[in-house]
Amino acid sequence: MGPLQGVKIVEFAGIGPGPFSAMLLSDMGAEVVRIDRKGAAGANPFDVTSRGRRSIALDLKKTEGVEAALKLIEKADGLIEGFRPGVMERLGLGPDVCLARNPRLVFGRMTGWGQTGPLASAAGHDINYIALSGALHAIGPKGGKPVPPLNLVGDFGGGALYLAFGMTCGLFEARASGKGQIVDTAMTEGAASLAAMFYGMAASGFWKEERGSNLLDSGAHFYDTYETKDGKWVSIGSIEPQFYKELLERTGISDSEFVHQMDRAKWPALKEKIATVLKTKTRDEWDAIMLGTDVCYAPVLSLAEAPKHPHNVAREAFVEMGGVAQPNAAPRFSRTPGRVQGPAPKGGQHTEEILRDWGLGAEIEPLRAAGAI
Numbered sequence: 423m424g425p426l427q428g429v430k431i432v433e434f435a436g437i438g439p440g441p442f443s444a445m446l447l448s449d450m451g452a453e454v455v456r457i458d459r460k461g462a463a464g465a466n467p468f469d470v471t472s473r474g475r476r477s478i479a480l481d482l483k484k485t486e487g488v489e490a491a492l493k494l495i496e497k498a499d500g501l502i503e504g505f506r507p508g509v510m511e512r513l514g515l516g517p518d519v520c521l522a523r524n525p526r527l528v529f530g531r532m533t534g535w536g537q538t539g540p541l542a543s544a545a546g547h548d549i550n551y552i553a554l555s556g557a558l559h560a561i562g563p564k565g566g567k568p569v570p571p572l573n574l575v576g577d578f579g580g581g582a583l584y585l586a587f588g589m590t591c592g593l594f595e596a597r598a599s600g601k602g603q604i605v606d607t608a609m610t611e612g613a614a615s616l617a618a619m620f621y622g623m624a625a626s627g628f629w630k631e632e633r634g635s636n637l638l639d640s641g642a643h644f645y646d647t648y649e650t651k652d653g654k655w656v657s658i659g660s661i662e663p664q665f666y667k668e669l670l671e672r673t674g675i676s677d678s679e680f681v682h683q684m685d686r687a688k689w690p691a692l693k694e695k696i697a698t699v700l701k702t703k704t705r706d707e708w709d710a711i712m713l714g715t716d717v718c719y720a721p722v723l724s725l726a727e728a729p730k731h732p733h734n735v736a737r738e739a740f741v742e743m744g745g746v747a748q749p750n751a752a753p754r755f756s757r758t759p760g761r762v763q764g765p766a767p768k769g770g771q772h773t774e775e776i777l778r779d780w781g782l783g784a785e786i787e788p789l790r791a792a793g794a795i
Contacts, residue, residue, distance in 0.1 A: 424451020424751075424760040429593060432457060432491075432498045433475065434515075435769075438573070439582035439609070440504035440532060441471040446586040447502075448474035449751035450760045455498075455776050457482075457491055460795065462769035467744035472766035478777070479770025480794060487794035488514045490777075490785060496523050497780050499596070500589050502530040507537050517604050527602040528592035532585045534576070536608030548576035548609070555580070555613035560620060564634025564641060564690075580612025635686070637661070643693040644669060644683065647722055654705035655722035656712075658696075669717045673699050770795070 429452040433444040448454045454475035462479060478494075480487040492515070495501055501520060503510055510516045510531075517529045534551045535541040541554075549570045552558040557576075562569040588605035596602050614621075623629035635641040644660040660669040666683050670676075677695060682688045700708065705721050712719040723731060729740035729747040741750045744765045751760035773795050777786050789795040 423758065424449070425755055425758045426590075427451035427758065429453065429500070430498045431455070431500045431502065431589075432494050434501070434503040434505070434510075435459065435462065435477075436504040438471075438504075439577040439585070440502065441469075442578055443502060443530075443532065443582035443585040443589075444475060445471045445473055446582065447500075447589065448763050451758070455494065455772075455780075456767070457494070458769035460487070460770065467746050467765055469766045470746065470748040473743065473748070474763035475767065476772035476776055477767040477769055478773045478795075480773075482513050482515075484792060484794045486789055486792040490782070490789055490794060491515060492520070492523050493782055493785065494776075494780055495520050495527065498524065498527060499593055500528040500530060502532070502585060502589065504532045507533060507542050521602055525602060526596050526600060528589055528596055528605060529602065530585050530589045530592070530605040530607065532581050532607040532609070534581075534609045536611065537606045548573035551576040551580065551609040552613045555610045555617065556621070557613045557617045559631070560617070560629075560633065560639060562633040562639075564632070566633065568633070575616060576609045576613050579616050580614075581607060581609040584612035584615070641686070641689055643689050643696050646693065648697050648700040650703060650705040650708060651701055652704040652706075656700065656705055656708050657720050657722055658700075659718035661718070665716050665718050668715060669712075669719075672712050672715065672717055675699060 426447060429447070431444065431447055431452050431454045433440070433454050433456045435441075435456050435458045444454050444456065456472075456475050456477045458477050458479045460479045460481040480490055482488055482491065495515075517531075520529055521527055531537060533542070534546040535544065549558065552570070552575045553568075555576075558568045558570065561571055585605065585607040588607055592603055592605050620629055624631070629636055633639060638645060640646045644658060644666055647655050647657050649655055658669065660666040663683070670680055673696070675696065679688060679695075680692060682692075703711075708719070709721055713721070728734060734740055739750055740747050741762055742748070743762060748762075751762055774786055777783055777789075786795070
């Protein structure tokens with residue numbers, strides 16, 4: 423099942439965005455084999471991003487372990503790794519070596535800064551990458567400091583998603599040309615790409631650099647979150663005039679000042695007024711009035727609440743595996759639907775099974791004798 427059925431990917435174990443990118447490929451039907459280090463404990467049921475693949479544990483400090491990895495790579499369509507620049511080369515598994523063994527290989531690399539440039543070898547995390555991209559500067563309350571949006575924009579959005587997209591593009595091209603290539607995914611560049619619309623808006627003069635002063639950054643009274651009577655929160659996104667009109671009707675707001683929807687000077691005062699109105703009812707009461715209408719409204723659900731919401735239940739947006747509620751495979755395909763292929767493996771759980779399935783069964787005893795597995 424899945425549009426990537428038949429595609430073989432070798433993943434070098436990492437953390438965060440690397441496993442997430444592999445999860446996306448697996449959810450779409452790719453056969454992902456993760457190379458863990460010998461002795462690694464591996465994942466647990468709560469490590470959702472490690473779901474859906476099998477694990478082989480190799481000692482990459484041994485020549486035999488490196489050679490076993492290369493023999494798997496020879497049979498793969500793609501490879502993904504998230505080490506600092508130069509690490510794969512020092513292991514003897516750099517792109518030159520791998521592409522010499524498998525000219526059709528799509529070699530996916532993901533780092534924060536990219537494989538080249540003045541910062542390429544420096545340590546960093548999501549917050550640093552989105553800071554350099556310009557994205558972090560735009561996120562935060564008016565008069566406040568920049569606020570990191572978890573690690574969604576750099577690690578997972580600008581990194582893992584762009585790596586998965588790059589791998590899919592590379593695999594598509596390789597089937598036509600018969601040639602592989604390197605996919606250099608930099609989280610800084612992915613995060614900047616995600617902000618493309620805002621760079622255009624800034625260039626036009628529509629987007630102001632002061633945080634909390636714009637249409638989509640909580641500056642507008644009709645695009646923000648508001649606390650309800652019971653201490654919960656709701657989201658309002660009534661941008662278009664017809665949606666804004668319905669917002670005013672359903673909240674019972676008749677104040678004539680609200681006709682000045684796009685007057686930025688009035689936004690702070692209007693925000694205070696609408697906040698007062700929305701705090702007069704509970705979140706459930708506002709759900710009954712506005713959810714499913716053209717107000718552009720939704721309750722702000724917690725991670726515990728979201729899987730239980732009727733819309734998400736009807737769409738099967740979440741799945742439970744090993745007692746852990748987690749997002750289902752996305753997006754949807756009408757003919758070749760993706761699916762979660764299984765829970766996270768333990769390190770080396772499938773070593774012998776993988777070697778046999780990939781036509782390397784004869785290597786098992788020599789590798790065991792060498793201490794490489």
